[in-house]
Amino acid sequence: MSITPPSSSEPRHPIGVVARRTGLKPDLIRAWERRYGAVAPGRTETRRRFYSDEDIERLLLLRRVVNTGRGISQVAGLSNPELAALIEAEPAPAAYAQPSPAAPEEVDQVAEACLNRCLSAAQRLDVGEMELELDRASVLFSRTHLIERVLVPLMRRIGELWHQGALRPIHEHMASSVVRSFLGGMSGAGHPELSAPHLVVTTPARQRHELGALLAAATAAGEGWQVTYLGPDLPPEEIAAAALQKRARAVGLSITYPPDDPMLVDDLRRLRRLLGPHTLLLVGGRACSAYSAVLQEIGALRLEDLAALRRELHELRTRTPGNFDNIVDNILTDDR
Amino acid sequence: MSITPPSSSEPRHPIGVVARRTGLKPDLIRAWERRYGAVAPGRTETRRRFYSDEDIERLLLLRRVVNTGRGISQVAGLSNPELAALIEAEPAPAAYAQPSPAAPEEVDQVAEACLNRCLSAAQRLDVGEMELELDRASVLFSRTHLIERVLVPLMRRIGELWHQGALRPIHEHMASSVVRSFLGGMSGAGHPELSAPHLVVTTPARQRHELGALLAAATAAGEGWQVTYLGPDLPPEEIAAAALQKRARAVGLSITYPPDDPMLVDDLRRLRRLLGPHTLLLVGGRACSAYSAVLQEIGALRLEDLAALRRELHELRTRTPGNFDNIVDNILTDDR
């Protein structure tokens, strides 16, 4: 990224743009200039005003100061730092309280209750209620607990009820839709360090069940990784393109359904080739054990469950990059 | 930016093609060249312009910059990176402080700027940034504007860029994934009156593109309906079960892809039979016109676009239930 050298003070913005960026009407900006000399934009040969980034900054400051009740004439002559000081002096709105951390032995009970409420919302096909319940849960529990104590058991329970005929497919469908969109909102909303390694998560082509991948993405985000969730059903070329563009340290795949898809084997080999040897492959999901041969061949780590994924991700973050390069290199050279 | 290295710079495209690809009229492209030297295409011996891919890239950038309110004369001389920087630098509007109902003529510009930021987030595969931008947009715009001025144009634009090869499938895939999850969060978050009629939205079996259905669901929620979005790809039995359980006044379907699916025809007939005559069927989507015969046969309303859907939903809310029962009854009895 450029260090923004074009952030110089040369006037560049027409008044319309300035108005949109500051939320002040053009008339008002001109009035402030005319009456109080609040800003001194440059002009073109045809007398059109052109504002610099600093001018915009100043107008924003002025707007905030004026909004605190002071008259424009009082502050129009002040320097930018003085304006900033005035804003600082203004009392800040009160902060919010944060929820108390639940006692450890209570967690199970609370989770169970939450799970039941989700279940009954699913039975009633009440999307809003279920979303609400999940939102509440996301405040009560840590990400890990939320995933492993609420979401996973919930989907398992719904699956069971469905197979028993107690729920229709539509109920399972709707519940997984809600969980999916909930997880989608969750995996992005972290605040990872910029130095954190990058993980790209998806499912291979023809793998349309994305719940596992979403759970993995959320788990990784909880472990402090920078996660890019790509959505399901992607051919190896696209996965590799994304991984390269994001300079991902690792790629996570979830394989759920057909335990014998020869094209998937090919796709996995191709993916390894496209990625090059320096990107780690993490593979999980119900059906992934059926592919253990290929996975070993291409040097992919097979993760049995989310807890295993969590451990692996944690270890990876704290290890030096060089190490796996060696691991993968060795496996690959064996392969040749 | 383009991941496709064969972005050759040899002039190849005549002005008509360039116009179609950039959305700029040929006259305008020539005017920009004549008056400001915005581009310098090659010429044949007979003085016909021939544009390179880079020229097209540049024109697209120029269009985006100009749409954010700058004069073409001010930016025509800038380099491509400088143009990209200007687009990047266009911040979210500072209109949060004041609940100004955004002057109607400004909406377009604000929407365009937002759209640009979403586009560049998609290009960078930056999921978090795109979600953030959509969240901001959801505060700035009404639901209708958000959908029809931001989301729909965004997906259309991304689709165009994808077909032109300027974006990889992965970019389109990721963007639609983000939009999907965003819409999923939106359609529930209404506060409909309890007396509002209920709408069940989904796509028929084998219809896996759910974007249209989600847009419809969000639109309906904006019109004050109680909406249950079921997710895509459902057989008629499940749709009917859900509609009956929710006592839905109407069922909305989106049909996007195969313009000739005989099983779909059967499914639609079956759905009507399962629903009984008192539930209205609303059908839209790119491919729905291909099924107009069946749709008429089963007494379904065909909606051309979201605006039509909006009008229809509005009218339905304000009409008495008895009326369509009659309408549907008539159609069905005709059919027997």
Add this chain to the structure above:
DNA sequence: AATACATGGACAAATACTTGACATGAGATC
């Protein structure tokens, strides 16, 4: 022949500038 393109000119819409006036509300004054 029909279509697509080039050129230069003309025109209209959009955007900006200036000046001046008006409405409103907060203080100051009587």
Add this chain to the structure above:
DNA sequence: GATCTCATGTCAAGTATTTGTCCATGTATT
């Protein structure tokens, strides 16, 4: 308390500039 005054945001009228669009005419391509 009524009135006056001033500060300030807004608007209108008239003009100028910028910019998108259209057209007439001629040439090239298909």
